Amino acid sequence: MRGMDVLLASPRGFCAGVERAIEIVEKSLEVFGAPVYVWHEIVHNRHVVEALAAKGARFVESHDEVPDGAVLVFSAHGVSKAVVAEAQRRGLKRIDATCPLVTKVHLEAMRYHKLGYSLILIGHKGHPEVVGTMGQAPEGAIQLVQNVAEAAQIQVPHPDKAAFLTQTTLSVDEARDIVAALRGRFPAIQGPAKDDICYATQNRQNAIRGLAPKVDAVFVLGSPNSSNSSRLKELASTLGAKGYLVESAADIRPEWLDGVRRVGVTAGASAPEHLVQEVVRVLREKGGGQVEEMASTPEHVTFPLPPELQAAR
Template identity: 55%
Template sequence: MTKPPLKVLLAAPRGFCAGVVRAIDIVERALQLYGAPVYVRHEIVHNKFVVDDLKAKGAIFVEELDQIPDGDRPVVFSAHGVPKSVPAAATARHMFQLDATCPLVTKVHMEAQRHHAEGFEIILIGHKGHPEVIGTMGQLPPGAVVLIETAEDVAKLQVKDPQKLAYVTQTTLSVDDTRDVIAALQARFPAIKGPYKEDICYATTNRQEAVKAIAPKVDLLLVVGAPNSSNSRRLVEVGEREGTPRSMLVQRASELDWPTLQGLSTIGITAGASAPELLVNEIIDAFRAHYDVTVETVTLREENVSFKLPRELREAPATP
């Protein structure tokens, strides 16, 4: 039986960003150098496939340091960053710490600390409860950072001194939504200080722009990513806003509901910054079982960013 034709527009860039690559490499390099187990506080990145793969190699994931037994085993802090209290607690227990915080998240931490040192009250634009937000707020004393999520929140803000305000943002937000929140902040507090360079990371911006390039041309947009991945969820929202009402998040090909995926002519596929490319290929292969698939890559721009591993892992000799 002849399969119906299906064009797949593959957004580029997509998938792993430099911060995610670095975080995974830190865990794998630590396993190579020091053997198993290597402990990781929180998911190293928000992707079950990645976490399960590292577990199979000898990583043990915990939510808090008190789940780690005393000893000299490495403990890795996730790419999202941690409050200052976490490395302080690890130091008190003489733990061997490896910080996999994305350097672009660390940049936000440093901005917040610098503004605080200069006497500014800090406004953080981000999603309540997200690990990155918890980590950023935890860089400063309680009450020093006020969290807002929407432009509507700006009207409710009670600040100590409108002349001494600064804002920072979570790195994985919607570029468009954040622009609206910043505009509302600047309208209400004209003296507010912002970052020297936008906090939303290059990978988040690039992936959202790539979705905008394909969304008006497709019947369905699939975003490969995890439900707890902020940047993946934002890609779904961008797809819906830019002309693809059928935009959905999917973790694996096994989640695809084929009775609802009939009669398609063109679909778009992208992947969040913590989703490996093999999951994208798995989904394309699944569509080949139902359609005569042709794949066209739509490249918005090339990415060539990379981040160095921590010095401890670069300088340590590999075990024979």
């Protein structure tokens, strides 16, 4: 009897912003010594966070947890101006691991606010990237829209002078529909040509578009609080495969493989490759047949380290 084939999505896993953020924490530990404080999880992956914590990183959610004179790294998701200002006031050594593609959205938010636009952010309430982006302007200056229904309802102070921005890790399809709804409401609305969804989120979703119709189930490596990983799982399900978000091979339940002849594997932008390889190994043990890589868009993006850490590279 033929075994269960495994199709590996490509690209998958770490993006340039996540690689840079992890390297920033590691270099900070090397240069300044442990402990180094990190605002929020550096990236949304439990394994990454635990590995860095073991090396001396301390993950915090408030300034109260950071002692005077400490080194504070801002996570890849970015932080509000208020968080930066408080760190500055306290004289902390600040190192910014915000992904440059998130910083680009921050700069746009500041620019539109300065020009007096009614600003709308498309994103998920409470996600740290959304909190950080909304915190680039005074409270209440940026309104959040999470879905088409909210886009249909939103009232803005200047309907003829509105602008939108988006979270970088949204579903491409959902963002397109929300942007269309906003354009319908506010024909003069300004914003990016399409959205601010980053190359890594788009490429991983495109890879799943190619893979999901060919398999019965898709395992997405990623933590539940990882936005781009959750979107991959949802997309796989939309395309007819059963989507499962797993943090490691240990999460795979035997019954999920019942009747499955072909299984797809991918990873969100914050999930390390060794977790993918572990899943592949376990699937092969459970009767896997061929393992095939389905390559789509090649990625060659890299981001430089902040200047204060470049010498340590």
